[in-house]
Amino acid sequence: MAADPYAQSGEYLDIFSRDAWQALRAPIAAALRQAAPDQGPIxxxxxxxxxxxSIVAETLPTASVLAVEPSPILRAVLLSRLAASESLRPRVTVVASGIEDWRPPSRLGGVLAINMLGHLSPQRRRQLWQELRARLAPSAPLIMNLQPPAEVADVPATVFATVTIGGHTYEGSGEARPASDGTVTWTMRYRTYAASGTTERDLVVAYPWHVISRTELLDELAGAGFSAAVGELDVVVAVPGI
Ligand SMILES: C[S@@+](CC[C@H](N)C(=O)[O-])C[C@H]1O[C@@H](n2cnc3c(N)ncnc32)[C@H](O)[C@@H]1O
Structure with missing residues (x-):
């Protein structure tokens, strides 16, 4: 697995993702209702x-969950969240690995891959679709989302979240520039402001992102034997075809 893109910025991921997850909750919970937790873990x-x-575990209260996460800093937050919850702790197992270095169990009741497809090369994605197609229970969903950019193009600098905690305000922004082989380079900037407005910290990180359009993703999934549709907030739900 390549260097951890979250090694420094992982500190901020949870606080900047909360609002987005408030919006994603409904379409993802709806898609999870097709899951088959009696046939395998999610x-x-x-x-x-x-x-x-957490949404998986709340929506499917009998499900076991396998949470695959390669980044140590993000796993630390994940484990802390699980340890703090009587409901999550017995049901969620954390796998300290990239998906390509781990073999899933032979049967799965559903799969979530949210806000992460761009970390996988086209070859890795196609391998993953094949592996999941062979393991997903009939009608069980593979739930993903499309994220910008949909083509290799500039994305101008945009502030995507501002969160105040105590006397500090945290601001996350990002911009993307075309790079090679179907990727863009996202340059993310995380600034911490004191109440006076002065900048206390300023972190800039860059990482590659594999661009995938709606058509490409749907074609890949169809090629791997899934029937897929794009819904609200670009959430993609694929189920094994007959
Ligand atoms: C933007 S974060 C999204 C995290 C979470 N799904 C969410 O939506 O809050 C992207 C995640 O993909 C993970 N990731 C990157 N490469 C991966 C790989 N090869 N296999 C599994 N996960 C990977 C990162 O460590 C990170 O947790």
Whole structure:
């Protein structure tokens, strides 16, 4: 697995993802209702700090969950979230690995892969679709989302979240520039402001992101034997075809 893109910025991922997850909750919970937790665990690929993992566990109160997360800093937040919850602790197992270095169990009751597809190369994605197609229970969903940019293009600098905690305000912004082989380079900036407005900290990190359009993703999934549709907030739900 390549260097951890969250090694420094992982400190901020949970606080900047909360609002987005408030919006994602409804469409993802709706898609999870097709899951088959009696037939196998639910896999959360790139679980991050566990914001989606918690929704899986709340929506499917009998499910076991496998949360695959390669980043140590994000796993620390994930484990802390799990340890703090009587409901999550016995049901969620954390796998300290990239998805490509781990073999899923032979049967899965559903899969979540949210806000993470761009970390996988086209070849890795196609391998993953094949592996999941062979393991997903009939009608069980593979739930993903599309994220910008949909083509290799500039994305101008945009502030995506501002959160105040105590006397500090945290601001996250990002911009993307075309790079090679179907990727963009996202340059993310995380600034911490004191109440006076002075900048206390200023972190800039850059990482590659594999661009995938709606058509490409749907074609890949169809090629792997899934029937897929794009819904609210670009959430993609794929089920094994007959
Ligand atoms: C933007 S975060 C999203 C985290 C979480 N799914 C969420 O939506 O809050 C992307 C996640 O993908 C994970 N990731 C990156 N490469 C991965 C890989 N090869 N296998 C599994 N997860 C990976 C990162 O460590 C990170 O947790």
């Amino acid at each position: 896999l959360d690929v790139g679980a991050g700090t566990g914001l989606g993992t």
